[in-house]
Amino acid sequence: MTTLELLAQAVGAGKAKDARALAQRALDEGIPPGDIVEQALVPAMAAVGEKFKNNEIFVPEMLVAARAMKESMALLEPRLVAAGITPKFTALIGTVQGDLHDIGKNLVAIMWKGANFKVVDLGTNVTAAKYIAAIQEHRPHLVGLSALLTTTMPAIVETVRAIRASGCPPVKIMVGGAPVTQQFADEIGADGYAADAGSAVDQALALVNAA
Numbered sequence: 644m645t646t647l648e649l650l651a652q653a654v655g656a657g658k659a660k661d662a663r664a665l666a667q668r669a670l671d672e673g674i675p676p677g678d679i680v681e682q683a684l685v686p687a688m689a690a691v692g693e694k695f696k697n698n699e700i701f702v703p704e705m706l707v708a709a710r711a712m713k714e715s716m717a718l719l720e721p722r723l724v725a726a727g728i729t730p731k732f733t734a735l736i737g738t739v740q741g742d743l744h745d746i747g748k749n750l751v752a753i754m755w756k757g758a759n760f761k762v763v764d765l766g767t768n769v770t771a772a773k774y775i776a777a778i779q780e781h782r783p784h785l786v787g788l789s790a791l792l793t794t795t796m797p798a799i800v801e802t803v804r805a806i807r808a809s810g811c812p813p814v815k816i817m818v819g820g821a822p823v824t825q826q827f828a829d830e831i832g833a834d835g836y837a838a839d840a841g842s843a844v845d846q847a848l849a850l851v852n853a854a
């Protein structure tokens with residue numbers, strides 16, 4: 644097996660120390676850091692997302708895989724920056740106003756990072772005004788709104804409305820969270836919806852690539 648194949652395997656299995664050592668070995672072999680990300684880390688996290696979507700693995704396995712990816716990225720990131728390589732797409736994500744649940748939102752953020760998005764995480768209880776200010780500051784391609792309470796679903800509606808009315812740069816909006824459905828997303832004029840963190844990657848890529 645090649646070093647990149649071994650690295651992808653270590654990330655998928657959540658072996659953080661091995662993943663970091665293999666990322667270092669790949670660098671020592673002269674493999675460009677961008678290739679290490681694109682040919683090992685991104686496919687490894689895509690496979691993790693696919694398994695999660697199909698209920699073959701669950702949240703804990705996904706979190707250890709994400710930790711392994713982060714270990715490798717910590718090594719690669721300074722080199723990517725030095726080489727002027729930055730992620731092609733930027734995404735903002737947050738849990739809407741009134742809602743403090745962040746486990747699912749964090750998983751989506753991790754998976755987006757795994758797909759090589761730059762992700763700005765606005766945290767929880769994010770007001771429409773904070774989303775708009777962040778869109779103006781970061782000029783993202785995609786904004787993700789998460790909600791876990793039926794009582795905070797109206798905050799999604801209000802945030803989508805406020806972003807559209809704000810005159811800020813055009814941006815794709817994706818919504819998700821346990822009470823959110825495709826039908827709800829369609830009704831409120833969101834651009835996309837995903838039921839889980841694996842599908843959130845497919846949907847994000849479809850939205851930014853169609854823009």
Ligand code: B1M
Binds near residue numbers: 744819839840
């Ligand atoms: Co809360 N809580 N909680 N809670 N809590 C629920 C959601 C609830 C269903 C429990 C219940 O009653 N059975 C219920 C909501 C009922 C309803 O609205 N219909 C509930 C309630 C009522 C509350 C409080 C009001 C309780 C109270 O204080 N009386 C309170 C509200 C606080 C607030 O937000 N203002 C509250 C508080 C909390 C804790 C702080 C204790 C804690 C949150 C800790 C944290 O997040 N840091 C908590 C937890 C842990 C839960 C449960 C147990 C688990 C939620 C979770 O993390 N799931 C939950 C019951 C349950 O689901 N069994 C419950 C795991 C996570 C991986 O899944 O978040 O669905 P999920 O994310 C998925 C998808 O939804 C999707 O991808 C993720 C990964 O696959 N997804 C997206 C999520 N965001 C997405 C965004 C996307 C795309 C996909 O695009 C942008």
